[in-house]
Amino acid sequence: MSCTVSMTVNGKTVSREVEERTLLVAFLREHLGLTGTHVGCDTSQCGACVVHVDGRSVKSCTTLAVQANGTEVTTIEGLAAADGTLHPMQAAFREHHGLQCGFCTPGMVMSAVDLVRDNPNPTEAEIREGLEGNICRCTGYHNIVKAVKAGAEAMSGAQPAPVAAE
Amino acid sequence: MANPNGIGASVRRREDQRFLTGRGNYTDDFKRLNMTHAVHVRSPYAHARIMGIDFTDALAMPGVVAVLTGADMEADKVGSLPCGWQIHSKDGSPMKEPPHYPLARDRVRYVGDAVAVVIAETREQARDAAEMVVVDYEEMPAVGSSTRAIAGGAPLVHDDAPDNVCYDWHLGDKAAVDAAFANAAHVAKIDLVNQRLVPNAMEPRAAMGEYDQSTGEYTLTTTSQNPHVTRLLMGAFVLGIPEHKLRVVAPDVGGGFGSKIFHYGEEAVVTWAARKVGRPVKWTADRSESFLTDAHGRDHVSHAELAMDADGNFLALRVSTLANLGAYLSTFAPSIPTYLYATLLAGQYKTPAIYAEVKAVFTNTSPVDAYRGAGRPEACYLIERLVDVAAGVMGMDKTEIRRRNFVPKEAMPYQTPVALQYDTGDFAKNLDIALPLVDYPGFQQRRAESKARGKLRGIGFATYIEACGIAPSNVAGALGARAGLYECAEVRFHPTGSVTVFTGSHSHGQGHETTFAQIVADRFGIPIENVEIVHGDTNKIPFGMGTYGSRSLAVGGSALVKAMDKVERKAKKIAAHMLEAAETDIEVKEGRFTVAGTDKSLGIGDIALQAYVPHNFPLDELEPGLDEQAFYDPKNFTYPNGCHVCEVEIDPDTGVTTIVSFAAVDDFGNVINPLIVEGQVHGGLVQGIGQALYENCVYDEESGQLVTGSYMDYCMPRADDVPSFTVRYHEDQPCTHNPLGVKGCGEAGTIGAAAAVMNAVVDALSEYGVTHMDMPATPEKVWRTIRDAAPAPAMAAE
Numbered sequence: 024m025s026c027t028v029s030m031t032v033n034g035k036t037v038s039r040e041v042e043e044r045t046l047l048v049a050f051l052r053e054h055l056g057l058t059g060t061h062v063g064c065d066t067s068q069c070g071a072c073v074v075h076v077d078g079r080s081v082k083s084c085t086t087l088a089v090q091a092n093g094t095e096v097t098t099i100e101g102l103a104a105a106d107g108t109l110h111p112m113q114a115a116f117r118e119h120h121g122l123q124c125g126f127c128t129p130g131m132v133m134s135a136v137d138l139v140r141d142n143p144n145p146t147e148a149e150i151r152e153g154l155e156g157n158i159c160r161c162t163g164y165h166n167i168v169k170a171v172k173a174g175a176e177a178m179s180g181a182q183p184a185p186v187a188a189e
Numbered sequence: 190m191a192n193p194n195g196i197g198a199s200v201r202r203r204e205d206q207r208f209l210t211g212r213g214n215y216t217d218d219f220k221r222l223n224m225t226h227a228v229h230v231r232s233p234y235a236h237a238r239i240m241g242i243d244f245t246d247a248l249a250m251p252g253v254v255a256v257l258t259g260a261d262m263e264a265d266k267v268g269s270l271p272c273g274w275q276i277h278s279k280d281g282s283p284m285k286e287p288p289h290y291p292l293a294r295d296r297v298r299y300v301g302d303a304v305a306v307v308i309a310e311t312r313e314q315a316r317d318a319a320e321m322v323v324v325d326y327e328e329m330p331a332v333g334s335s336t337r338a339i340a341g342g343a344p345l346v347h348d349d350a351p352d353n354v355c356y357d358w359h360l361g362d363k364a365a366v367d368a369a370f371a372n373a374a375h376v377a378k379i380d381l382v383n384q385r386l387v388p389n390a391m392e393p394r395a396a397m398g399e400y401d402q403s404t405g406e407y408t409l410t411t412t413s414q415n416p417h418v419t420r421l422l423m424g425a426f427v428l429g430i431p432e433h434k435l436r437v438v439a440p441d442v443g444g445g446f447g448s449k450i451f452h453y454g455e456e457a458v459v460t461w462a463a464r465k466v467g468r469p470v471k472w473t474a475d476r477s478e479s480f481l482t483d484a485h486g487r488d489h490v491s492h493a494e495l496a497m498d499a500d501g502n503f504l505a506l507r508v509s510t511l512a513n514l515g516a517y518l519s520t521f522a523p524s525i526p527t528y529l530y531a532t533l534l535a536g537q538y539k540t541p542a543i544y545a546e547v548k549a550v551f552t553n554t555s556p557v558d559a560y561r562g563a564g565r566p567e568a569c570y571l572i573e574r575l576v577d578v579a580a581g582v583m584g585m586d587k588t589e590i591r592r593r594n595f596v597p598k599e600a601m602p603y604q605t606p607v608a609l610q611y612d613t614g615d616f617a618k619n620l621d622i623a624l625p626l627v628d629y630p631g632f633q634q635r636r637a638e639s640k641a642r643g644k645l646r647g648i649g650f651a652t653y654i655e656a657c658g659i660a661p662s663n664v665a666g667a668l669g670a671r672a673g674l675y676e677c678a679e680v681r682f683h684p685t686g687s688v689t690v691f692t693g694s695h696s697h698g699q700g701h702e703t704t705f706a707q708i709v710a711d712r713f714g715i716p717i718e719n720v721e722i723v724h725g726d727t728n729k730i731p732f733g734m735g736t737y738g739s740r741s742l743a744v745g746g747s748a749l750v751k752a753m754d755k756v757e758r759k760a761k762k763i764a765a766h767m768l769e770a771a772e773t774d775i776e777v778k779e780g781r782f783t784v785a786g787t788d789k790s791l792g793i794g795d796i797a798l799q800a801y802v803p804h805n806f807p808l809d810e811l812e813p814g815l816d817e818q819a820f821y822d823p824k825n826f827t828y829p830n831g832c833h834v835c836e837v838e839i840d841p842d843t844g845v846t847t848i849v850s851f852a853a854v855d856d857f858g859n860v861i862n863p864l865i866v867e868g869q870v871h872g873g874l875v876q877g878i879g880q881a882l883y884e885n886c887v888y889d890e891e892s893g894q895l896v897t898g899s900y901m902d903y904c905m906p907r908a909d910d911v912p913s914f915t916v917r918y919h920e921d922q923p924c925t926h927n928p929l930g931v932k933g934c935g936e937a938g939t940i941g942a943a944a945a946v947m948n949a950v951v952d953a954l955s956e957y958g959v960t961h962m963d964m965p966a967t968p969e970k971v972w973r974t975i976r977d978a979a980p981a982p983a984m985a986a987e
Contacts, residue, residue: 042313058218059211061443063391064476068900071391099211109209117205120868124698125208126391126443132209151909158900160391160444161698163875163938164908166868 028088032057033101041088047081048072050088051098059099059129063158070157073130074098080137082156099129102136111177112136112170121170123161131157131167139175147172192779195711196929199864202703203717204696213441216395216412217473224397225254227459227472228315230305230322231481232297235331235553235893236344239295239324242305247321252314255466256322257458258305259292267291267461270452270517271426273418274524275669276356276549284356284549287347289517291427291454291461297326298346298516299553300895301481306458308466312473331553331893335490335513338550346516346551353550355514356523360531361544361607366496369505369542373496377579382963383567385488385513385886386879387480387903388560390697392443394483395473398459402467406434409460413439413725414449414695415735418672420727422452422520428461432727435460439725442697446876447559448483449697450737451520455482480898485886486560488513489526489567493575495540501583503594505542508534508571512549512557519558523549528608528668529564529656529738535605536572537616537652537830538594543606553893559737561876562655562939569653573944577649577951578960587650587948588624592617595652598922609656611828613922616652619832619854623650626852626915627834635836645839646849647953650832651944657933658743658827658924675822676740677732678748680709680756682815684801686794687719690752693733694745695725699935700865701741705749707861708929712753713793714779731818739933742861743827743924750928751819760796762811767791767799827924827932831855833874833941837949844972846882846950852915853941858924858932866934870916873938879906880939881946885965904965954978 028045029038032055039054051057051074062084063071072084075097102110109117112135122128131154138145138153145153150171151164159167194200207213244256269288276284293304305322309315330344337343338353346353370376392412399408407430413419416437423437424430442449459470474482490511496504512526531545562569580590596603598615605611632648639646659665662673679691688709694701706720723729736745757777764782765772774785783790800815836849853870860866883904887896897903923930943964950966951959957978962970 044313052218056220057211058215059213061215061392062217062475063393064900066476066899066901068905069391069476099209103210113209116209117201120202120864122202122205122208123700123868123872124391124444125204125213125441126215128208129211147913148909154908158391158905158907160389160446160876160905161872162868163871163873163914164911165871165913168908168913 026089028092030091030093031095033097043089045088046084047086047088047091048083051083057098057100061126061129063127068158069127070134071127071130073133073157075133075137080134099133102132110136112174115170115174115177119166119170119173121162121167127157127159131159135171135174138171139178143175143179145175192711192714194717195707196861198707198862200703200707200717200862202700203706204700204702215392215441215443216397216410219397219410221399221469224469224471225308225310225466226312226315227462227470228307228312228319229303229455230307230319230324232300232302232304234297234326234328235300235333236329237297237326238329239293239297239304240327241325243323244305247307247318250314250318250321252310253307253318254310255308256305257462257465259290259294262290262292262461263294265461267457268427270454271422272518272523273520273671275671276358276523276527278356279359284523285347285350286518287350291457299555300893301478301555302516303454306462308462308470331891333553333888333890333893335488335511335550335552337890338552339511346553350551353552355549355551357548358527359544359546362542363544365542366505366507366544370496370507373504374499375497375582377495377497377575377582379575379578379961380492381571381574381961383487383489383491383570384964385557386486386560386884387886388446388448388483388486389905390444390446390448393474393476393479394449394453394455396456396459397469397471398463399469400464406436407460407463408436408438409456410438410440411456412442412449413437414442414445414697414737415733416695416725416727417693417733418735419452419456423457423460427457436728439695445697446561447486447563447737450735451484451558476900477898480903481895482555484519484556484558485515486557487567488557491571493571495575495579497579497583501585501590501593503538503540506534506540508545510545510547512547513552513554514549515552515554515556517556519556522556522558524669525559525564530567532607532609533565533568533654533656534572535607536569537596537654539596541606554888561873562936563738565655565936566877566940566943569651569940570944573651573948574961577948581960588620591650591652592620610825611654612825612925614654614828614830614856615922616830618919618921619652619830619856622917622919623832623834623852623854626917627836627850639838643841645841645953647837647949647951649835649945649948649952651941651948652832653941654828654830655936655940656826657739657829657936658823658927659738659740660823661825662822673822674734675820676734676744676748677730677818677820678745678752679731679816679818680749680752682756682797682800684798686715686797689721689723690749691723691730692745692749693730693735694741695736697736699736699741704742704861704865705746708746708749709753714781715793739829739935742929742931743927743933744821744823746929746931747823747927748819748821751821752817755817755819756815759815759817760793763796763800764791766807766811824926827858827927829855829857829932829934829937831937831941833945835945835949837946837953839950839953839971841975844968844975846966846971848878848912848946850915851912853938855918855934855937856922856932857918857934858922859920859930860918866918867916869934870938871914873936874914874942875906875911876939877942878911878946880964881943882965883910
């Protein structure tokens, strides 16, 4: 059985005929070719699949595509500015070596952006607690924590207006 | 530093742009025209006979293209997955080496053993159909642990491996050790388990096979740390495809930690099946499959004894280890509990006599092979726990007993009694740097403050040394390796002066695209942007042994230097010709070729252009082009070493252990990129901490069922479980036998951390009379230990 799913992904309206059981992550990866969102587990534990649905972080491996019908979805591919300028959080991950193999990175960055949205000036403990739903096997989290702290500072310094406008 | 992006600079990684923007290319990201999807049917039993497989209903399911079994592979003469290392037992007999087919033929030997593969238009259709395959199993008694495997009358995993023993091996001088024990003033003893771990790279394994009917060429895209090795093993031993008709690509790979070194059955299945069905076939593991079928790590049960004189000087070490190899021999499995373990049992100490026995056994569990550190964490953990026990026996300070027994820097190069020759190391210096970092003198006061809050505080030290830069081929060969362990690099200057480097090393997080480019930029004085590093494709790179054992920089980087030497020699000839000077008069510095004593000079860019536009070359003396290749085979292992110190606080009411501080001081020889080196240490530390406090792969001993088969059951360390770290290194003891003076840093953190944490935990619990606790020190285990112990005097008073 199939159904039509429509949503806005990274600012572009998309519509596809999919099986009803299609997961959001499969919709993004298989149907839209947005392979930046990863699947690292099958129990909603690792967070490699985190995307934003209407601005909030969501594990796309346990969300049906139909549940995202009519929403605005942002994936890691849609985070940088149109001219390619990295989002402050992406830039902070690069500057502080917050990634190694890169597999958990998209989910980690998307979670971090949402974390900072809720808490613009998080402490180390708050960052660590806030990233509890994302597993990284490479970095030992040390540099991720530094990156998120720096990213948070850059976000509050660089773009207060867009946050207030939402 | 001449070049801002040269050796020693914390250059930000060039690969990050694609990873941060979702443009990485991991195996599961690839799509091909007409691609099909494979799902494996796997055994739910640890041990069973396959009486029959009925896939009639599965074949009739929507979208199903084919269902293939071990019988189909047998008919096509598909071979067994080979083992790359042969060990001989004490009596000289070769290890037992039972066949390991990609799809089981008549018997399954662990939960997850593949019996059939379903190929369909979509992954979901393949999954649905796989559930419809009916396998008639006759369940057999199983062996779920190494201790059960050697118990009398245990079921046999392989009929031709009596008592489930693969080999019974030893190393060292038993007579000398026995004599030393006979004369010892004190003996420290320990029994310990180094538990089984699941490597858990975040990217699950995946493989895509393609067959081109027009050329007869196969392509395998796979999550591998060493694509050339996979090509050799799969091509030559399993599928019978010659190298020139088989391309193996390992694109972006999401972490390995050892688990992606090995040639796995699924790689052979998709490659073989691609030709059978005439279409590309892709398989991607889900996490449950990764838990079941990735090669696991560690799984030792050991007894060790340390003989000392009256002053606490180590006289001899005696070790007996039972190692679990799982149901089949994975690619490098036999070497891990032998030559990567027992050879490191000297540690940093000048113990004159060492004897180790290792019995390796088959069980009905997933194969066990190298996992980050691979044998060396097992050695470090055993030695460092035993040294702490010895300090207790002697009533000595834990740093003092270590310092007293360190191999002194002046004794380098030092021949250990267990085969290795350490080239450099200043172990006392590592400790000297570490002690102020952790304010060791202030520890007792901190402990008292914790106690006042009802908490238990402990401090733990671990020193480690590892053999990296694997490996000198002559040594490896003498020890049973069936291949050499050199590395290859090609340096290709293009006409306009940019460079492409082809390396047999493979990056799956290590950042070679940055560090290898730094080495080239540094040598030739060119912008790092002009250097491209290519890895992971057997059609592009001449050859390669891949990345594991902290070998990329020490061996792959050395090959790169060797190739650059050749480029420079050729460039010098070209410069001499163009500058009309004798070759011997040309001086070279950072890519500038100058006639000595003159201002006549050429840059490497000019020379590269002339190399490809050779209008006036004396062709009988000088051939066009500037493209050189080198193979480097190391003369010795490299020996990274260090000192890790962990301080913990335990809540006796909950059993929860909190790491208060962790300092790591390491000697990696020279450092190319400090930022990346520190990142490697951080990651390694958390894997070691994970083993000490959280991770434990549990099989039911009798049924052989995997109990911890998901992230719900297997506790991965998360951001809020670990602290930030204090990391220091020194470059005073560079490696003496490779051109970069580097030792390797990939595994160090994991090797030292588990021992440091457990020594701290045991120290914290010492007032309860605890002298050892097996890992992981979970809250439950700690709480029960405290409950079962006699109440500590101070606590009882409360």
